[in-house]
Amino acid sequence: MIKKILLVIVVLVVCICGYAAFQPDNFSVERHIAINAPADKIFANINDFHAWQAWSPWAKLDPAMKLTIAGAPNGKGATYDWEGNSDVGKGHMEITDATAPSKVVIKLDFMTPFESHNVTEFTMAPAATSTDVTWLMHGPSPYVSKLMGVFMSMDKLIGKDFENGLTNLKAVAEK
Numbered sequence: 001m002i003k004k005i006l007l008v009i010v011v012l013v014v015c016i017c018g019y020a021a022f023q024p025d026n027f028s029v030e031r032h033i034a035i036n037a038p039a040d041k042i043f044a045n046i047n048d049f050h051a052w053q054a055w056s057p058w059a060k061l062d063p064a065m066k067l068t069i070a071g072a073p074n075g076k077g078a079t080y081d082w083e084g085n086s087d088v089g090k091g092h093m094e095i096t097d098a099t100a101p102s103k104v105v106i107k108l109d110f111m112t113p114f115e116s117h118n119v120t121e122f123t124m125a126p127a128a129t130s131t132d133v134t135w136l137m138h139g140p141s142p143y144v145s146k147l148m149g150v151f152m153s154m155d156k157l158i159g160k161d162f163e164n165g166l167t168n169l170k171a172v173a174e175k
Contacts, residue, residue, distance in 0.1 A: 016150055023146040027154045028138040031162040037173040039124040039131045043101035045172055046122045048074035049093070055168035057161040061087040074098075089113050093120075108137065116145070133169065135162045 035042055045051045049069045053059045065084030072078045075098040083090040090111040097105035106120040118139030125132045137158070141149065 017147070020143065020147040020150050023141065023149055025141055026138060027141045027145070027149075028136065029155050029158055029162065030134060030136045031159060031166055032132060032134050033163075033166040033170055034127060034130040035133055035170045035173050036130045037170075038101075039126055040101035042124050042131055042133060042169065042173045043104065044074075045169060046104045047078075047095065047098050047100070049078050049080040049095075050074075051172075052080070055165060055172045057165035057168065058082075058084075058088045061085070086113060108139075114144075133166060135166055137162075 045055060050073075053067075059065070062084035065082055065088055068079075068081040070079045070081070071094070074095075076095055078095045080093040081091070082088060092109045092111070094107045095104060096107050097103065102124050104122045106122075108118045108120050110116045110118075116139060118137055121134075121136045121138075123134045123136075125134075145154075
């Protein structure tokens with residue numbers, strides 16, 4: 001009986017590992033919102049890391065989080081380092097491209113709880129009476145991420161945070 005149980009466990013583990021190996025090599029998480037404010041006002045809140053405390057979905061998760069904002073005062077070359085509790089982890093962001101008032105591209109490196117290196121893009125597109133804002137994060141999915149993805153998706157892990165952040169950004173920009 002024990003041999004049968006062990007065999008079933010081994011087969012199950014092999015199947016999960018095999019399934020994970022065939023998952024995509026990259027991931028993407030994207031959320032959108034319409035904000036009743038001009039694109040340049042929204043852009044200013046994204047392009048300046050000093051403004052992020054007012055709308056970032058992670059700022060409230062650890063009020064004691066250590067922040068270091070350095071480099072350029074805003075735009076390309078601006079950096080943001082953080083270290084906090086298990087809800088926010090530790091990482092580094094750097095704005096690598098900023099095209100006013102339509103796009104901000106950020107290199108995003110997490111050190112903890114899991115190391116990862118991704119790209120985040122914010123785009124602002126004028127609409128009839130508002131500005132459509134898109135928050136996109138994409139990056140590689142190494143095997144460990146693929147294995148974790150069998151049980152939980154990146155979309156479910158951070159999608160809600162993006163939605164909260166965009167809602168906070170909307171409130172700040174519409175003031």
